[in-house]
Amino acid sequence: MTPQANPISFQTVDIALEDRSYGIHIGAGLLNASDSFRDLPAAHSAMIVTNDTVAPLYADRLQRSLESRFRQIHMVCLPDGESHKTWESLNLIFDALLARGCDRKTVLFALGGGVVGDMTGFAAACYMRGVPFVQVPTTLLAQVDSSVGGKTAINHPLGKNMVGAFYQPERVICDLDVLQTLPPRELSAGLAEIIKYGPIADMAFLDWIEVNIGALLAREPAALAHAVRRSCEIKAAVVGQDEREAGLRAILNFGHTFGHAIESGLGYGQWLHGEGVGCGMVMAARLSQRLGLVDVAFVDRLRVLVQRAGLPVVGPRLSATDNAGRYLELMRVDKKAEAGEIRFVVINGPGHATVRSAPDALVREVIDACCE
Amino acid sequence: MTPQANPISFQTVDIALEDRSYGIHIGAGLLNASDSFRDLPAAHSAMIVTNDTVAPLYADRLQRSLESRFRQIHMVCLPDGESHKTWESLNLIFDALLARGCDRKTVLFALGGGVVGDMTGFAAACYMRGVPFVQVPTTLLAQVDSSVGGKTAINHPLGKNMVGAFYQPERVICDLDVLQTLPPRELSAGLAEIIKYGPIADMAFLDWIEVNIGALLAREPAALAHAVRRSCEIKAAVVGQDEREAGLRAILNFGHTFGHAIESGLGYGQWLHGEGVGCGMVMAARLSQRLGLVDVAFVDRLRVLVQRAGLPVVGPRLSATDNAGRYLELMRVDKKAEAGEIRFVVINGPGHATVRSAPDALVREVIDACCE
Numbered sequence: 001m002t003p004q005a006n007p008i009s010f011q012t013v014d015i016a017l018e019d020r021s022y023g024i025h026i027g028a029g030l031l032n033a034s035d036s037f038r039d040l041p042a043a044h045s046a047m048i049v050t051n052d053t054v055a056p057l058y059a060d061r062l063q064r065s066l067e068s069r070f071r072q073i074h075m076v077c078l079p080d081g082e083s084h085k086t087w088e089s090l091n092l093i094f095d096a097l098l099a100r101g102c103d104r105k106t107v108l109f110a111l112g113g114g115v116v117g118d119m120t121g122f123a124a125a126c127y128m129r130g131v132p133f134v135q136v137p138t139t140l141l142a143q144v145d146s147s148v149g150g151k152t153a154i155n156h157p158l159g160k161n162m163v164g165a166f167y168q169p170e171r172v173i174c175d176l177d178v179l180q181t182l183p184p185r186e187l188s189a190g191l192a193e194i195i196k197y198g199p200i201a202d203m204a205f206l207d208w209i210e211v212n213i214g215a216l217l218a219r220e221p222a223a224l225a226h227a228v229r230r231s232c233e234i235k236a237a238v239v240g241q242d243e244r245e246a247g248l249r250a251i252l253n254f255g256h257t258f259g260h261a262i263e264s265g266l267g268y269g270q271w272l273h274g275e276g277v278g279c280g281m282v283m284a285a286r287l288s289q290r291l292g293l294v295d296v297a298f299v300d301r302l303r304v305l306v307q308r309a310g311l312p313v314v315g316p317r318l319s320a321t322d323n324a325g326r327y328l329e330l331m332r333v334d335k336k337a338e339a340g341e342i343r344f345v346v347i348n349g350p351g352h353a354t355v356r357s358a359p360d361a362l363v364r365e366v367i368d369a370c371c372e
Numbered sequence: 373m374t375p376q377a378n379p380i381s382f383q384t385v386d387i388a389l390e391d392r393s394y395g396i397h398i399g400a401g402l403l404n405a406s407d408s409f410r411d412l413p414a415a416h417s418a419m420i421v422t423n424d425t426v427a428p429l430y431a432d433r434l435q436r437s438l439e440s441r442f443r444q445i446h447m448v449c450l451p452d453g454e455s456h457k458t459w460e461s462l463n464l465i466f467d468a469l470l471a472r473g474c475d476r477k478t479v480l481f482a483l484g485g486g487v488v489g490d491m492t493g494f495a496a497a498c499y500m501r502g503v504p505f506v507q508v509p510t511t512l513l514a515q516v517d518s519s520v521g522g523k524t525a526i527n528h529p530l531g532k533n534m535v536g537a538f539y540q541p542e543r544v545i546c547d548l549d550v551l552q553t554l555p556p557r558e559l560s561a562g563l564a565e566i567i568k569y570g571p572i573a574d575m576a577f578l579d580w581i582e583v584n585i586g587a588l589l590a591r592e593p594a595a596l597a598h599a600v601r602r603s604c605e606i607k608a609a610v611v612g613q614d615e616r617e618a619g620l621r622a623i624l625n626f627g628h629t630f631g632h633a634i635e636s637g638l639g640y641g642q643w644l645h646g647e648g649v650g651c652g653m654v655m656a657a658r659l660s661q662r663l664g665l666v667d668v669a670f671v672d673r674l675r676v677l678v679q680r681a682g683l684p685v686v687g688p689r690l691s692a693t694d695n696a697g698r699y700l701e702l703m704r705v706d707k708k709a710e711a712g713e714i715r716f717v718v719i720n721g722p723g724h725a726t727v728r729s730a731p732d733a734l735v736r737e738v739i740d741a742c743c744e
Contacts, residue, residue, distance in 0.1 A: 098530035
């Protein structure tokens with residue numbers, strides 16, 4: 001397939017962050033169109049960072065679309081999976097950049113899911129103290145969440161995303177066509193982050209998802225296009241108000257405190273990030289209800305939708321002896337924690353989220369009620 | 373020694389960088405005065421990062437000065453030396469922060485020279501995507517250069533400072549008393565960066581250094597105080613105009629292109645950074661002269677001063693077969709290089725520097741003329 005000569009249609013969601021502003025382009029076939037990459041910073045060379053699952057599917061296509069814009073196009077292929085979101089993988093990117101003599105104008109392209117995006121963004125933030133980068137997310141989760149907003153990181157054995165930077169891309173290219181090859185489990189994982197935007201910010205969007213969950217699971221292009229665009233719009237509005245998570249932005253972590261504990265407790269890569277978030281939202285909604293902030297019907301409604309999306313709604317046991325204690329221990333290293341006190345994103349009325357602490361005893365009850 | 377109850381006198385140089393502005397406090401006995409640390413961001417805990425040379429001398433003193441401000445004060449001690457400015461050492465900081473449950477309000481204190489400062493700053497930039505940090509430089513070089521301006525980094529086997537961030541400290545505390553325990557070689561290394569500010573920005577300061585080089589080598593407090601303050605003022609003016617080195621800031625790298633090649637070519641830690649810069653300035657001045665930008669007398673004047681400061685003025689051989697070729701090869705991975713073309717900081721008239729390329733043949737002649 002050769003790059004298309006003519007411009008193709010796409011929608012753009014703008015992320016307004018002063019001199020770090022950029023656009024998210026959403027449309028079908030964008031990866032295959034060299035126009036998707038026009039007006040990027042001028043540079044001698046580009047480096048495509050991808051993984052061994054995505055490379056055979058899309059790397060050639062991206063490379064051909066970039067050929068008219070860069071004299072040299074290099075590529076580095078990382079091992080796939082959350083368990084490889086480590087310093088060792090990150091260093092493969094630095095090794096490749098230095099071995100190829102890449103200068104500080106080199107543009108990095110993150111071609112892959114959230115792990116590739118987070119690592120490429122962090123490499124771009126650090127290589128020679130900062131080079132430009134472009135996100136080309138190939139999973140639904142990355143298109144609606146991780147490639148937008150400039151959070152980059154690697155994991156540390158003692159906690160997820162503990163080492164990273166806030167660093168904005170030059171552009172995000174969401175090609176909806178690539179979602180057709182996504183494994184079903186990955187599609188569901190992306191739906192978790194889409195569902196998230198409803199309870200925290202937009203109940204009309206939650207209504208829409210409930211009506212269209214079948215179309216989304218069937219990967220109907222129009223449904224996917226709307227879900228990706230609306231998710232990016234909500235995230236853009238939140239990030240535009242609080243880029244570095246001084247306050248409001250933390251609501252985007254709804255479901256993530258419980259979810260990270262599950263991911264970390266089982267070992268990275270056992271559950272997908274989106275699966276942890278899906279189950280974590282049910283647990284966080286239950287906590288909100290036990291705190292008197294929402295009613296039981298709201299929790300049930302969310303649980304049913306998460307389940308319909310193909311996601312787990314019952315938490316795994318992380319300890320045979322003191323399961324709730326193990327969850328609490330893992331949640332205390334969450335980045336939102338302050339002086340050892342866990343901060344939860346809770347729903348305080350449909351469509352509104354806030355961040356607060358909760359008594360350990362109550363959290364234990366919620367964990368016991370929500371785990372197998 | 374207990375912390376002084378009364379405020380002590382110090383001078384402050386302000387670095388004006390909008391919401392990232394901060395002050396450099398310069399004075400005798402600051403490390404021993406809890407007032408030096410007032411009005412820092414409120415936090416539950418502090419982490420002192422230091423090395424095994426500095427810790428026995430000053431760690432207790434700093435800890436006692438911080439005791440009234442932080443409930444918990446942790447410490448991590450890194451191996452000393454440029455050869456340890458690596459990911460492995462950086463990770464010791466992350467390990468300590470996570471093992472102690474440090475949250476994202478934790479304040480890091482860099483107690484040591486340039487290596488400790490660069491690594492602590494980079495760790496602060498990355499830990500939970502950014503925590504506050506304070507520079508407490510204990511070498512002359514760190515007081516006048518590396519602790520000021522927000523450049524942080526670690527080395528990569530293929531190049532110095534290749535992985536890092538621009539990240540500003542909350543404050544810099546330059547206690548002049550600590551310079552009294554500095555090994556003579558380290559004192560001279562610091563003088564290299566002080567001398568640097570003359571040819572690039574302030575010939576009157578160069579005149580002053582020539583008159584006072586004996587007093588500086590004798591560590592007379594008044595001479596040291598003036599040299600540190602004026603150096604910080606010049607650096608502040610440059611960094612204030614170009615924080616992220618889009619252009620002007622590169623002049624602060626006078627002597628560094630040749631110097632980094634020497635450091636890297638001999639293996640990190642063989643020559644001190646300041647020794648590489650001292651010799652590198654002589655080579656860069658010679659290049660400026662061969663480009664017709666300054667006269668021979670200027671080069672001789674600079675060489676004599678560098679030599680009086682106790683620094684090397686003849687470059688080491690980095691290859692038995694093609695010495696100039698090896699220098700060129702190493703300089704091509706310099707961060708200022710673009711598309712493989714080396715960019716040199718040259719003096720284009722006394723007190724003025726600029727960045728430009730130069731023909732390889734001419735650079736080879738300069739290297740041949742300047743090396744043993």
